Amino acid sequence: MKAFDYEDIQLIPEMCIVKSRGECDTSIKLGKHKFKMPVVPANMATVVNEELCEKLAEQNYFYVMHRFNVDTLQFVKKMKAKNLIVSISVGVKKPDYEIIHELKEQNLIPDYITIDIAHGHSLAVRDMIKHIRKQMGTKTFIIAGNVGTPSAVRDLEYWGADATKVGIGPGKVCITKLKTGFGTGGWQLSAVNWCSKAATKPIIADGGLRVNGDVAKSIRFGASIVMIGSLFAAHAESPGNTVEIDGELYKEYFGSASEFNKGEKRYVEGRKDVIKIRGSIFETLTEMEQDLQSSISYSGGNKLMDIRKVDYVVLKDSNF
């Protein structure tokens, strides 16, 4: 099968119809809510924490709080008290079932729940979707993943997911493809394209974006939103530990399936990296928004989905 990734593709410009890039609208609706941009920082312990999620929500960015060593119930209560959108992650184990049950008992219904496991095309995910639906009804928007095939997208949608998250192994600190031989690492953009053709609901392209222009490429090939880890790690607000190397400051960025996140060496599929500290994440988000506005103008339109209409080329010296 022919496949391509972000660096193998260039989008082809169309005639500009706007006087300023400021006219281009990057907003996206997901479920009942409209967000500033189709971009969400990864639900990883070195990318977001409660404080950052709160700030993202206040500024109308979509966020997904991670599920590692956190008091999810407390987080939901705090966000509800502040009248902010509630978006959490769960796994598929017994404590995750209990969190959902307890939230329901206390009438704390999250707006978004992301079921976040490595191999999301799984009966365990089917059962968790069923459990969430039983407890929360249709008030909660369910994102399920991660997957990498059209049949997985179809199954997750059929089981009741409102959106699916695509990406197995394209992440910067991911070693799934090295350790298992499986995944979408190296052809993530093709996987998004392929999955989006089967999807009847939104797709979130997760992992493998290395530059801001990859957001527009993801949208062109069928994503509604992109999830990004490494480009958002190592900011002033990032929770990763700061380390000094040769007089320069870096922050740690590690995989959720790494030994560092798991606290044990069992089924490790992630590694640790260090990234040079940059400014505020909100400056990066603003730059990304401006770059995306520019992408929309190059697409010949004035709204996000106009990017879907453009043609593209596969570069001659591409890896493929």
Ligand SMILES: NC(=O)C1=CN([C@@H]2O[C@H](COP(=O)(O)OP(=O)(O)OC[C@H]3O[C@@H](n4cnc5c(N)ncnc54)[C@H](OP(=O)(O)O)[C@@H]3O)[C@@H](O)[C@H]2O)C=CC1
């Ligand atoms: N997008 C990606 O490419 C990947 C992302 N991750 C991230 O790492 C975190 C931890 O993921 P995960 O280990 O799934 O979470 P958990 O440790 O919570 O495991 C979830 C459940 O799924 C089982 N499980 C995990 N992987 C597989 C598999 N390949 N086949 C069958 N069962 C499996 C686990 O059991 P048991 O451990 O006993 O097998 C466990 O019961 C998540 O945030 C996930 O998104 C991890 C790897 C790849």
Ligand SMILES: Nc1nc2c(ncn2[C@@H]2O[C@H](COP(=O)(O)O)[C@@H](O)[C@H]2O)c(=O)[nH]1
């Ligand atoms: N295979 C693994 N994938 C992981 C792990 N931890 C997180 N992830 C995935 O990576 C993306 C972020 O990718 P990036 O290229 O933007 O840095 C994240 O959203 C997860 O889907 C892991 O330990 N192993």
